[in-house]
Amino acid sequence: MSAVRCVDLCKTYRQGDQDIKALDHVSIDIAKGQFVCLSAPSGGGKTTLLNAIGGLDIPDSGEVYIAGERIDNLNKGELADIRLKQIGFVFQAYNLIPVLSARENVEFVMQVQGVPSAERIKKSTAILKEVGLEGLEDRRPAEMSGGQQQRVAVARAVASRPALVLADEPTANLDSKTADELMALFTELNEHHNTTFVIATHDQRVMTYAGRLIRMLDGRIVDDINQRAA
Amino acid sequence: MRLFGVLFRLAWRNLWRNHRRTIIMLGAIGVGVWAMIFMTALTRGMVDQMIIDSIAVLPGHVQMHHPDFPDDPSVSNRMLISEADLKKKFDGAGFKAWAGRVRVPAVISSERESRGVTLLGVDPDAERGISFFNYDEVDGRFLVDASDQGIVIGRRLAETLETGIGKRVVLMSQDPDNEIADRGFRVIGLYSANTKAVEEAYAFVGKATVQKMLHIGDTTTEVVFLSDDYRNVEATFQAVMSATDESVSVRRWYEIDTYLGTMLGVMDGFVLIWIVVIFLALSFGLVNTLVMAVFERVREIGLMLALGMKPGSILGQIIIESMLLLTLGLAAGNFLAWATIVPLQDGIDISVVADGLEMWGVSSMLYPKLYASDMFLATGVVLLLGFLASLSPAWRASRYVPVEAITKV
Amino acid sequence: MNIVFRLAWRNLWRHPRRTWLTTGAMVFSNILLVFMISLQFGMYGLMIDNALQVFTGHVQVQASGYNEDKKMRQTVPDIIPLANSIRTTLNSETVAARGWAFALASSEDRSFGIGIYGVEPEFEAQVSNIPGLVSDGRYLETDNAAEIVVGSVLARNLHVKVGDELTLLGSGLDGSFAAAVVNIVGIFDSGVNDIDRNIAEIPLRLFQETFFMEGGGHQIVVVGDGLEAVPAIRSTVQSMLPDDSDLVVLDWDEIQPGLKQAIQADMSSSFFMYLVLVILVSFSVLNTQLMSVLERTREFGIVMALGLRPGRLGRLVLLETAMMGLIGAILGAAAGGLLTSWFTSHGLAFPGMDEMAARFNLPARMYPEVNVLTLSAGPAVVFVFTMLAAIYPALRLRWQNPVDAMRVA
Numbered sequence A: 001m002s003a004v005r006c007v008d009l010c011k012t013y014r015q016g017d018q019d020i021k022a023l024d025h026v027s028i029d030i031a032k033g034q035f036v037c038l039s040a041p042s043g044g045g046k047t048t049l050l051n052a053i054g055g056l057d058i059p060d061s062g063e064v065y066i067a068g069e070r071i072d073n074l075n076k077g078e079l080a081d082i083r084l085k086q087i088g089f090v091f092q093a094y095n096l097i098p099v100l101s102a103r104e105n106v107e108f109v110m111q112v113q114g115v116p117s118a119e120r121i122k123k124s125t126a127i128l129k130e131v132g133l134e135g136l137e138d139r140r141p142a143e144m145s146g147g148q149q150q151r152v153a154v155a156r157a158v159a160s161r162p163a164l165v166l167a168d169e170p171t172a173n174l175d176s177k178t179a180d181e182l183m184a185l186f187t188e189l190n191e192h193h194n195t196t197f198v199i200a201t202h203d204q205r206v207m208t209y210a211g212r213l214i215r216m217l218d219g220r221i222v223d224d225i226n227q228r229a230a
Numbered sequence B: 001m002r003l004f005g006v007l008f009r010l011a012w013r014n015l016w017r018n019h020r021r022t023i024i025m026l027g028a029i030g031v032g033v034w035a036m037i038f039m040t041a042l043t044r045g046m047v048d049q050m051i052i053d054s055i056a057v058l059p060g061h062v063q064m065h066h067p068d069f070p071d072d073p074s075v076s077n078r079m080l081i082s083e084a085d086l087k088k089k090f091d092g093a094g095f096k097a098w099a100g101r102v103r104v105p106a107v108i109s110s111e112r113e114s115r116g117v118t119l120l121g122v123d124p125d126a127e128r129g130i131s132f133f134n135y136d137e138v139d140g141r142f143l144v145d146a147s148d149q150g151i152v153i154g155r156r157l158a159e160t161l162e163t164g165i166g167k168r169v170v171l172m173s174q175d176p177d178n179e180i181a182d183r184g185f186r187v188i189g190l191y192s193a194n195t196k197a198v199e200e201a202y203a204f205v206g207k208a209t210v211q212k213m214l215h216i217g218d219t220t221t222e223v224v225f226l227s228d229d230y231r232n233v234e235a236t237f238q239a240v241m242s243a244t245d246e247s248v249s250v251r252r253w254y255e256i257d258t259y260l261g262t263m264l265g266v267m268d269g270f271v272l273i274w275i276v277v278i279f280l281a282l283s284f285g286l287v288n289t290l291v292m293a294v295f296e297r298v299r300e301i302g303l304m305l306a307l308g309m310k311p312g313s314i315l316g317q318i319i320i321e322s323m324l325l326l327t328l329g330l331a332a333g334n335f336l337a338w339a340t341i342v343p344l345q346d347g348i349d350i351s352v353v354a355d356g357l358e359m360w361g362v363s364s365m366l367y368p369k370l371y372a373s374d375m376f377l378a379t380g381v382v383l384l385l386g387f388l389a390s391l392s393p394a395w396r397a398s399r400y401v402p403v404e405a406i407t408k409v
Numbered sequence C: 001m002n003i004v005f006r007l008a009w010r011n012l013w014r015h016p017r018r019t020w021l022t023t024g025a026m027v028f029s030n031i032l033l034v035f036m037i038s039l040q041f042g043m044y045g046l047m048i049d050n051a052l053q054v055f056t057g058h059v060q061v062q063a064s065g066y067n068e069d070k071k072m073r074q075t076v077p078d079i080i081p082l083a084n085s086i087r088t089t090l091n092s093e094t095v096a097a098r099g100w101a102f103a104l105a106s107s108e109d110r111s112f113g114i115g116i117y118g119v120e121p122e123f124e125a126q127v128s129n130i131p132g133l134v135s136d137g138r139y140l141e142t143d144n145a146a147e148i149v150v151g152s153v154l155a156r157n158l159h160v161k162v163g164d165e166l167t168l169l170g171s172g173l174d175g176s177f178a179a180a181v182v183n184i185v186g187i188f189d190s191g192v193n194d195i196d197r198n199i200a201e202i203p204l205r206l207f208q209e210t211f212f213m214e215g216g217g218h219q220i221v222v223v224g225d226g227l228e229a230v231p232a233i234r235s236t237v238q239s240m241l242p243d244d245s246d247l248v249v250l251d252w253d254e255i256q257p258g259l260k261q262a263i264q265a266d267m268s269s270s271f272f273m274y275l276v277l278v279i280l281v282s283f284s285v286l287n288t289q290l291m292s293v294l295e296r297t298r299e300f301g302i303v304m305a306l307g308l309r310p311g312r313l314g315r316l317v318l319l320e321t322a323m324m325g326l327i328g329a330i331l332g333a334a335a336g337g338l339l340t341s342w343f344t345s346h347g348l349a350f351p352g353m354d355e356m357a358a359r360f361n362l363p364a365r366m367y368p369e370v371n372v373l374t375l376s377a378g379p380a381v382v383f384v385f386t387m388l389a390a391i392y393p394a395l396r397l398r399w400q401n402p403v404d405a406m407r408v409a
């Protein structure tokens, strides 16, 4: 069964008197456990596609399936449940809740899921260590650098071990060393837990980690390479 | 429940994020709640005093009459029950106090002037605890027993009649055959009351003395009963009802003095209206604060929604924040009210406008009364209406579309 | 439009909801204030009119001391000629002489002590509303006929009706025994219990004969064109009294000091309530303006860095507040005026008013009085407090230095 399947997605934004096709008949099928990189020039439709997959945005037409379940016709509450239980998000900008500390941000999703506190603490401590934020657990977002905030966001996205992680430019604010560590973490999760990753990025180095590379241009898929196979 | 913990923490932290705004709002709520309770305490104190004063001079808590007496207050409409029968019925029946009285309209004359008074033939022992004035504060002395030969009148009436202690006055009334009955009395005491009107209205003489003067044996025109609290006279009323039959009419104080009864209701209404009005004045600020809080947090609300928090939880979070704000404000307001009312409970002297207050039936000392029930009422109303007022901003917050909210700059 | 005005106006509408909520608080309070103040003034006017039109009138001539003591011998000698000459001098019919005595009124089977007014039948209707309130029979007509009109409750208590005889017993001016037999020609019903139970009127000449008044009486009542005319009437009448006489001219406030004080007492409790409302509005404004200043810190920082003085920015904030305050005042006064006008034409009643009416001689419906003062007083005060509340936010700007301001994200 595929982890994500999109069929003929279209999304058009009206900008003044001009229609911008952010998604133009996009169909993809991502198998469980795939590590997919989505690459496109700025404005190419990456974020729009990730939002559609994550049920944050409803496409104008087409169908979206997550783990075989069609989600583009669900209501808000049902969508929220899917996101909460199956998807980890890293957003392109504005990721953290300002009144919560790093640890509390990481625990947030688990807390809403109802994970008991002992387990939460164990998981959040471990994951924060893995992203190199040991010692910064109690800082609020305003007290951290952009890159540190980004890592907290990543930690939150993977802490609850979701089946699917959608990350929008996760390495945007990171130096190359940290970025490599992060990708190593992603790869490890992908290999050991069979987590499906869909990562939007322009970062060449990130693309080298990907098993599958999808290139988009003006809302269309122009290239779909299975790198592992190659 | 765990979810509530998260929401509560978020709400609490968010509340203090903009501490200036929160403190100003707390100030407003505190002042508002203080005003609600303070004003209510003053009103309660005023009405209590008014009712207690009036009940003391007028009906007791429950009164028993001949059915025709209220419309035709004459000795011919007295109750034909002997003293012994009354004692058998009511002594030891658990009343806080009860007393038989002869109450008739009469004319009192000194050598110089005459006036109409309500003549009260009383048994001083039975009246203790019922009468409105403290016997020990009577100038001269009060009646010693039911067959005392003297008369006690109000200070003000004595001035009008140009009489005083030791002087003689003549009382004139009617006996049951409608013949004029009169008798001379020596003034033995002058009482003071809260209002001039009361000091002019009543003359006290021994019950047995009046009974003899009016040729009515040992019968009385009214029996009054006292219960523990004027607000709750039902038990006393029922007890009297069950001990008597149709030959007498038994009434509660608020049926006798409908003005007072109505006033009590009107004041309860006023208190509620006042609380609601203050709340409404506050509600604009409250809603404003919440709207601002939501507005500033559009992106994080979007984020939480995107992470899978249900819209209902966002709604809950804003409502919890609002309730926290209100609860803190209520605590401050209640405390402030308590702290300002307690030192005033010995009475506020407002005799500058004594004549005017008398017109409203109010005495010139005001004793604020802080009732826990009023504090609960104010608190309850504020929480309930506050909850309703928070619904709209909270609802709006929960309706945000995550992508739009999150990308909003 | 001036650039500063335009800037202030635009800033005001950056957060329309917030501005409307703050303005809403003002409008709410203003409506309430306009309504309540109008209602109070209407009520006070009616209270005074009602109280005065029964017996008091606007100005009275009395023997000095009579107002306090009401003693028989404190007379105005030759009262009828004096009343006539006042009438001539003032060129007004609204002048009437009266005597007052306490007497025992006896019917066939009941007796009560009551107050008897001796009145000039021809003129009494000009100064009092009692003649117009005769509900059964007619008012007095002839100067010295043996006739009487009594209050409705008194008639019931005495078991009498129109056409029956009453015997009056009292003491004359010299202390001697005074008696008269009179015919009941009318029964009046004022709705006020105390008056209907305790008062009867007979012709003044009959009164003078019965009580051996030797041409004297107790009061000359003068009614003028409204309360404004009182001082003028008072001084005119004063100048007519012989220098050596023991007579005094009193105005209504001196005759019935309770009336003004009752109004004062009522006013001070109302003022407390108004003040609370206004303070709550100020909190709202303070909150909004402080928010609006704080959220623009960065923007202000940039402008200050460009060289604008903080004082000018402070004035900008005050100007914004003034605009908001004006909107609140105008809308509030308009809405309050409309609401109040509706009640002015339809009247307003609330529970308990009938009882109040019977007790205090108030009308059973109230008609608020809308005028420039009642419309503008509340909104003006709210506006002033609004401006005061903006001072702190405006001053905060002065304390800010540009670099700090810009650093705030």
Ligand SMILES: Nc1ncnc2c1ncn2[C@@H]1O[C@H](COP(=O)(O)OP(=O)(O)OP(=O)(O)O)[C@@H](O)[C@H]1O
Pocket: A013, A014, A015, A020, A021, A022, A040, A041, A042, A043, A044, A045, A046, A047, A048, A049, A092
């Ligand atoms: N809310 C919106 N309203 C109008 N146009 C939009 C909106 N969101 C996206 N677009 C347009 O849709 C197109 C695709 O946008 P998208 O955000 O998916 O690009 P992207 O590939 O994520 O770019 P970047 O790398 O810069 O993040 C762009 O042309 C963008 O201008």
Ligand SMILES: [Mg+2]
Pocket: A046, A047, A048, A092, A168
């Ligand atoms: Mg993007």
